[in-house]
Amino acid sequence: MKYSLSSIGQKQIMAVTGLVWAGFVLSHMIGNLLIIAGPDVYNGYSHALVSNPLVYLAEAGLVLTLLFHVVKGIRLTIANRRARDTKYALTPNGAKSPRFQSRWMIFHGSIILVFIILHLLSFKYGPGIREGYITTVNGVEMRDIYRLVVEAFRQPGYMLWYVIAMVFVGLHLSHGFYSSFASLGFYHPRYSPILNKFGYLYAVVVALGFIVPPIYVYFVL
Amino acid sequence: MAGTVQRTINVKLRVWRQPNRDTPGHFEEYEARDINTDASFLEMLDIVNERLIKENKDPIAFDHDCREGICGSCSMVINGNPHGPELGTATCQLHMRKFKDGDTITIEPFRARAFPIIKDLSVDRTALDKIIAAGGYISVNTGNAPDANSIPVPKADADEAFDAATCIGCGACVAACVNSSAMLFMAAKIAHLEKLPQGRVEHEQRVLKMVKAMEEAGFGNCSNTGACALSCPKEIKFETIARLNRSFLKASVKRRS
Ligand code: HEM
Ligand code: HEM
Ligand code: SF4
Ligand code: FES
Numbered sequence: 001m002k003y004s005l006s007s008i009g010q011k012q013i014m015a016v017t018g019l020v021w022a023g024f025v026l027s028h029m030i031g032n033l034l035i036i037a038g039p040d041v042y043n044g045y046s047h048a049l050v051s052n053p054l055v056y057l058a059e060a061g062l063v064l065t066l067l068f069h070v071v072k073g074i075r076l077t078i079a080n081r082r083a084r085d086t087k088y089a090l091t092p093n094g095a096k097s098p099r100f101q102s103r104w105m106i107f108h109g110s111i112i113l114v115f116i117i118l119h120l121l122s123f124k125y126g127p128g129i130r131e132g133y134i135t136t137v138n139g140v141e142m143r144d145i146y147r148l149v150v151e152a153f154r155q156p157g158y159m160l161w162y163v164i165a166m167v168f169v170g171l172h173l174s175h176g177f178y179s180s181f182a183s184l185g186f187y188h189p190r191y192s193p194i195l196n197k198f199g200y201l202y203a204v205v206v207a208l209g210f211i212v213p214p215i216y217v218y219f220v221l
Numbered sequence: 222m223a224g225t226v227q228r229t230i231n232v233k234l235r236v237w238r239q240p241n242r243d244t245p246g247h248f249e250e251y252e253a254r255d256i257n258t259d260a261s262f263l264e265m266l267d268i269v270n271e272r273l274i275k276e277n278k279d280p281i282a283f284d285h286d287c288r289e290g291i292c293g294s295c296s297m298v299i300n301g302n303p304h305g306p307e308l309g310t311a312t313c314q315l316h317m318r319k320f321k322d323g324d325t326i327t328i329e330p331f332r333a334r335a336f337p338i339i340k341d342l343s344v345d346r347t348a349l350d351k352i353i354a355a356g357g358y359i360s361v362n363t364g365n366a367p368d369a370n371s372i373p374v375p376k377a378d379a380d381e382a383f384d385a386a387t388c389i390g391c392g393a394c395v396a397a398c399v400n401s402s403a404m405l406f407m408a409a410k411i412a413h414l415e416k417l418p419q420g421r422v423e424h425e426q427r428v429l430k431m432v433k434a435m436e437e438a439g440f441g442n443c444s445n446t447g448a449c450a451l452s453c454p455k456e457i458k459f460e461t462i463a464r465l466n467r468s469f470l471k472a473s474v475k476r477r478s
Binding site for chain 2: 001003006007008009010011012076079080082083084085086087088089090091092093094095096097098099102103105175178179181182183184185186187189192
């Protein structure tokens with residue numbers, strides 16, 4: 001039995017790749033809050049990021065981990081559905097209710113995947129300097145990503161889709177964060193319950209933080 | 222008994238009837254009348270079955286043996302919960318006083334691809350034995366029984382091993398799990414042996430072999446939903462699974478190197 005195809009091995013791969021993305025979304029969320037500080041700060045930050053050669057390494061890491069996460073997630077979900085081939089009329093409830101979001105992971109995950117693809121197309125691979133989205137900050141010419149983001153979030157449909165997608169990111173993390181530590185074998189009688197609560201906090205902070213830019217642009221700016 | 226109030230209730234049952242593995246099943250309704258609230262759930266089914274037999278009808282098949290919560294035979298899903306609504310209680314230890322007069326109670330078999338239905342509420346749980354056969358043992362020379370205390374075991378380890386050893390192999394964890402995963406059962410068996418010096422030696426081999434056997438038997442993977450531990454009549458802790466995950470990671474790394 002190969003580790004990478006074993007039931008526990010696949011879960012541990014999901015856990016590590018999920019945690020990498022959990023780290024990325026937190027830092028990306030904080031970075032995007034800079035939109036409140038205005039165009040120069042936001043553009044300057046984005047420019048500093050994309051002109052750092054290390055960004056290619058980070059991007060390759062993100063693509064690779066997401067690929068593994070998605071492939072393993074789909075494989076596990078298929079195997080799991082197959083293992084329960086007949087349906088119950090009723091499922092565990094009351095004092096025996098399981099963690100609520102745990103059975104929706106493939107559902108949130110699929111929405112997040114669609115989001116990421118559309119998101120990259122509209123922002124990362126969206127109109128740039130050649131299309132006139134250009135600005136100068138402290139004498140340096142750079143892409144006016146601020147203008148692009150603001151134009152996007154001024155459209156109600158766009159703003160709403162981002163808010164909804166971010167709710168799913170939060171729900172995914174609300175189970176995923178804690179779950180990944182269990183998958184990797186972390187358990188401690190005192191710290192595990194704290195970690196569980198921290199997972200919920202992490203999910204709420206990331207989701208709310210991401211909801212700020214679209215709401216701010218649409219309602220405040 | 223003098224002074225105690227006799228209370229009886231009437232309940233309606235929706236019971237899964239299925240003649241055998243290959244014939245599709247369906248729910249059938251039964252009235253259970255004048256059930257003493259001190260009766261156990263299985264005694265209530267006995268009463269319904271006696272009536273069915275008198276009426277020349279096919280009684281409801283269900284598994285039971287010890288009726289004192291130690292054998293793991295009784296297996297049914299009551300209103301969605303394996304072993305019913307009470308935490309830490311096997312179906313045979315569940316009493317009718319937990320239900321109200323007029324309640325409708327839905328009773329289904331444990332459902333999992335690895336647990337084919339034999340008849341009605343009775344399922345074939347041989348798949349759990351296959352996991353045990355793959356590594357849930359210790360290798361010792363036969364002969365006279367060794368002296369009980371020849372190998373000292375620290376109290377804390379003995380306690381942990383004993384907690385894990387209370388698993389009665391009922392399969393409720395599999396029944397509760399959306400993925401029909403046997404992780405809690407397997408983790409309990411592994412933790413039980415891991416904590417004892419006699420079991421420690423083969424621990425890593427055991428983990429690798431039993432996980433493989435679980436996959437081959439058609440059980441699903443763990444999604445850390447926690448449903449298993451909540452349904453476990455012996456309250457095997459969810460952490461036991463995290464410990465198995467750690468052992469599996471370690472054993473896999475060691476096997477590589
Ligand atoms: C922002 C992006 C994402 C983050 C931060 C993330 C994070 C996580 C984490 C931490 C876990 C827990 C792993 C474990 O239980 O060991 C997880 C589980 C899961 N993820 Fe994601 N994920 C993301 C995107 C996706 C995508 C795009 C999909 C698939 C289409 C997906 C599908 C799943 C599934 C199905 C599980 C549950 C696996 C199981 O328990 O059997 N995720 N995710
Ligand atoms: C309010 C929400 C968000 C805003 C305003 C936002 C904004 C942006 C912008 C402007 C870029 C382009 C950066 C550049 O190319 O210079 C970007 C890239 C990216 N975003 Fe977001 N983002 C948001 C949420 C998310 C979420 C929730 C995810 C993941 C689930 C995500 C994943 C990514 C990825 C993977 C990149 C590409 C990074 C790279 O290639 O270096 N974003 N985002
Ligand atoms: S872990 Fe609990 S629920 Fe699972 S087989 Fe053992 S006693 Fe039954
Ligand atoms: S009949 Fe033995 S545990 Fe219930």
